[in-house]
Amino acid sequence: MTxxxxxxxxxxxxxxxxxxxxxxxxxxxxxxxxASLDRNPIHWDERFAxxxxxxxxIAHGMFTMGAAVNVVSDWVGDAGxxxxxxxxxxKPVVVPYEIGADxxxxxxxxxLDTQARRATVALTATCGTDKVLGRAVAVIVLD
Amino acid sequence: MVAAMAVNAGFxxxxxxxxxxxxVGREKIREFAEAVGAxxxxxxxxxxxxxxxxxxxxxxxxxxxxIAQKCDWQFIVDPEAGIDFSRLVHxxxxxxxxxxxxxxxxxxxVLTVDSVKMVGGNAxxxxxxxxxxxxxxxxxxxxxTVVIRAGE
Numbered sequence: 001m002t003x004x005x006x007x008x009x010x011x012x013x014x015x016x017x018x019x020x021x022x023x024x025x026x027x028x029x030x031x032x033x034x035a036s037l038d039r040n041p042i043h044w045d046e047r048f049a050x051x052x053x054x055x056x057x058i059a060h061g062m063f064t065m066g067a068a069v070n071v072v073s074d075w076v077g078d079a080g081x082x083x084x085x086x087x088x089x090x091k092p093v094v095v096p097y098e099i100g101a102d103x104x105x106x107x108x109x110x111x112l113d114t115q116a117r118r119a120t121v122a123l124t125a126t127c128g129t130d131k132v133l134g135r136a137v138a139v140i141v142l143d
Numbered sequence: 144m145v146a147a148m149a150v151n152a153g154f155x156x157x158x159x160x161x162x163x164x165x166x167v168g169r170e171k172i173r174e175f176a177e178a179v180g181a182x183x184x185x186x187x188x189x190x191x192x193x194x195x196x197x198x199x200x201x202x203x204x205x206x207x208x209x210i211a212q213k214c215d216w217q218f219i220v221d222p223e224a225g226i227d228f229s230r231l232v233h234x235x236x237x238x239x240x241x242x243x244x245x246x247x248x249x250x251x252x253v254l255t256v257d258s259v260k261m262v263g264g265n266a267x268x269x270x271x272x273x274x275x276x277x278x279x280x281x282x283x284x285x286x287x288t289v290v291i292r293a294g295e
Contacts, residue, residue: 009208022180024269031177031178032178032179034174034178035174035175035177035178036175036177036178036208036209037212038212048208052229060144061180061233061236062205062208062233062236063178063234064176065205066179066181066203066204067179067180069203069204070179070180070181070182070183071206073203074182078183078185079183079185079186079201079203079204079243080179080185080195080197080243082199082204082239082240083203083239083240084237084238084239084240085205085238086235086236086237086238086286087235087236087237088234088235088238089232089233089234089235089236098266103242135247138204
């Protein structure tokens, strides 16, 4: 086996996962629009976004959710080990044309079931001072 | 009937017929993985996926939204539900994977409207899509909560 999946013995409650910054610009949003088929213009057309009262285009909540879980997949060593994943969308990620947006993603192990070989990871995703995901939790199966 | 009623509250418990099969393709998985920045090669390299015990490349954890949104769409555009799409905001999303979505799967979804709650004039609707292969193997349970804001 070339990939190394984390074992129960590698994990403990309170452990922090390597954090990461996800940079988002218009190209990111257009690419996700195409891949996800969520073509709502609030994600790529700033005139439209402003016409419905938003400050600028906003990232798809599902993009942020999908990008944040990479922190977990890469840490455990196999994306297929993520068996549960849920979140609330608490604040939009506003993506200005010039500078884009940075979402900082961190994770911490909050529970470990050694019998079931399952760990629970709480994720945080912040953009500036805004918490953009709420109660973001992933459950993974360990070796 | 109040004019600003954002959704028909009588829809709680409604179950829609199965969606047409969604054929999960290798290239769609690769495209979606790239779009969310998922770099695990299990999404793109068949040999690696097989070495890890999968039949073919597998989808990233949130790929299921592609199929779940087809389920949700039945309810959102149902004229009887009376939803104003322009007032709809995604509030919450959850996936429980019974096994990874794998290239070659043909997946049908059955949508249930789990609850419709009115909160301060806004409607909160929770839907559940049970995704399974056409052979009947359970793959994923996707739960979504949307908020439909009240009209002025």
